[in-house]
Amino acid sequence: xKIRKEALLGLGLIYKLSCQIETLRKSEVERLAWIRDKILxxxxxxxxxxxxxxxxxxxxxxxxxxxxxxxxxxxxxxLYACVDDHSVKALQEVFRAQMxxxxxxxxxxxxxxxxxxxxxxxxxxxxxVIQLSRNLPDPVKAQEHMRRFSKMxxxxxxxxxxxxxxxxxxxxxxxxxxxxxxxxxKVGNPVPSNVMYNTVKVLLERIAPVMIDSIAIxxxxxxxxxxxxxxxxxxxxxxxxxxxxMKLLLLLSSVYPSCFQKEEVYRHxxxxxxxxxxxVLVSVSAVSLELVFALVSRLHAAxxxxxxTEDTEDLPHHSHVST
Numbered sequence: 578x579k580i581r582k583e584a585l586l587g588l589g590l591i592y593k594l595s596c597q598i599e600t601l602r603k604s605e606v607e608r609l610a611w612i613r614d615k616i617l618x619x620x621x622x623x624x625x626x627x628x629x630x631x632x633x634x635x636x637x638x639x640x641x642x643x644x645x646x647x648x649x650x651x652x653x654x655x656l657y658a659c660v661d662d663h664s665v666k667a668l669q670e671v672f673r674a675q676m677x678x679x680x681x682x683x684x685x686x687x688x689x690x691x692x693x694x695x696x697x698x699x700x701x702x703x704x705x706v707i708q709l710s711r712n713l714p715d716p717v718k719a720q721e722h723m724r725r726f727s728k729m730x731x732x733x734x735x736x737x738x739x740x741x742x743x744x745x746x747x748x749x750x751x752x753x754x755x756x757x758x759x760x761x762x763k764v765g766n767p768v769p770s771n772v773m774y775n776t777v778k779v780l781l782e783r784i785a786p787v788m789i790d791s792i793a794i795x796x797x798x799x800x801x802x803x804x805x806x807x808x809x810x811x812x813x814x815x816x817x818x819x820x821x822x823m824k825l826l827l828l829l830s831s832v833y834p835s836c837f838q839k840e841e842v843y844r845h846x847x848x849x850x851x852x853x854x855x856x857v858l859v860s861v862s863a864v865s866l867e868l869v870f871a872l873v874s875r876l877h878a879a880x881x882x883x884x885x886t887e888d889t890e891d892l893p894h895h896s897h898v899s900t
Contacts, residue, residue, distance in 0.1 A: 578626050585619055585630060588612045589638040613639060613656060617664035620671065626714055629779060632671055642750060642787035649750075649788065650797040655814065658821035672789075672832040674712075679784045681708045683744045689731050702727060713779055722773035723780070729763070736763045743785060746835035749792060753785040789829060794836040798845045801826060805849060823849075 592612040595605075616639065620631040636642050640653045657668065685705035688698065706723045713719035730737050742748060743756040760781060765771045767778075801822035803809040812818045830837055837843075 578624055581619065581622070581627065582630055585616060585634060588615055589634045592616075593638045593641075610659060614660050614664045617660060617667040620667040621663070625712065628674070629714065629783065631667070632674075632783065635668075635671060636782075636787055640788055642754070646750070646790075646793040647796040650793050651800060653788070654797060654800055654811075654818075654822060654825060657825045658815045658817065669828060672828065675783060675786070676832045678709070678712055678780075679744060679786075681705055681712075682740075682780070682784050685709065685727060686730065686737070686740055686744060689727060689737070692731070709780060712783065713776055718772075719776050722776035725773055726764075726777050726780075733763060736760055743781070747791065748786055749790040750787050753787050753790075757781045757785050786833075789833050789836055791836045791839055794829065794833065795839050795842055797822075797829075798826065798842050802845045802848070 589612075592609055595609050616631060616634050619627050622628070639656055640649055642649070644652065657665065660668075682705075685702065688701050688705065691698070693699075703724075706727055707720060710716045710720035710723050713723070730740060739756045739759045743753055743760070748756070761774075761778060764774055764777050767774045800811055801819070804811045804815070804818035804822045811822075815821065
């Protein structure tokens with residue numbers, strides 16, 4: 578793993594530098610495009626360490642969390658459209674893994690906030706600790722670290738508050754960064770004696786929504802809208818921009834449904850539904866309907882209030898949607 582790690586980080590650095598050098602011609606940058614697939618393909622390695630490394634490189638190199646939301650979404654849009662099918666599936670797994678971990682962490686937090694003292698309560702907490710530990714390096718040691726961290730959450734109101742904000746469905750990327758920093762301050766310094774520091778750090782990295790939030794989704798939907806209309810430079814810069822944009826939105830709606838709760842987003846979706854362009858490789862209206870219905874289902878299942886615009890009341894009713 579150490580060799581693979583250094584190789585992947587090296588490739589990531591080369592790609593990052595190529596994106597930062599403005600004097601590089603587009604053709605020269607495209608010569609390094611294979612690096613994106615090489616990095617994402619590493620997600621198929623059997624070890625958890627490889628998966629965590631890919632997630633880290635994704636968030637710092639391929640789609641840097643430090644970028645402004647619009648630039649970050651443009652980078653994600655381009656990445657999704659330009660990588661091969663195996664890489665797309667890896668991206669799907671990255672998003673779904675985060676969703677699963679966030680759900681488990683939220684379930685543990687909910688239990689801790691109940692502050693029970695029965696044997697059943699202790700068993701339930703332990704179950705969540707074990708589930709989280711299985712998704713962290715060295716699960717045996719991680720289990721003990723997570724047990725201590727769960728005790729810290731229970732005893733420290735500040736940590737509990739920050740974790741609650743981090744796991745909320747409306748947590749923004751900026752707030753997520755702040756929450757992680759505040760929690761890590763409470764965990765302590767990265768010294769050899771602080772054995773649980775790295776474990777908690779990895780957990781927070783995996784559950785923190787530093788790429789996608791409602792602001793980012795709004796920007797992404799705007800880009801896809803430009804592709805559907807054929808306006809702007811989107812269609813020139815991104816291959817099959819309309820098809821890939823709709824597929825990306827559909828993917829993200831399955832993982833971050835609450836981030837789509839913006840009137841402007843629903844307004845764009847209602848326009849997509851009414852699209853009658855048969856030239857594109859996918860039916861924009863059909864995929865849009867699938868996306869909207871999926872959002873309704875997931876938001877309803879999560880008991881999240883919905884904010885529909887008047888435009889969505891006129892959506893056509895299809896008995897079957899195909900992509």
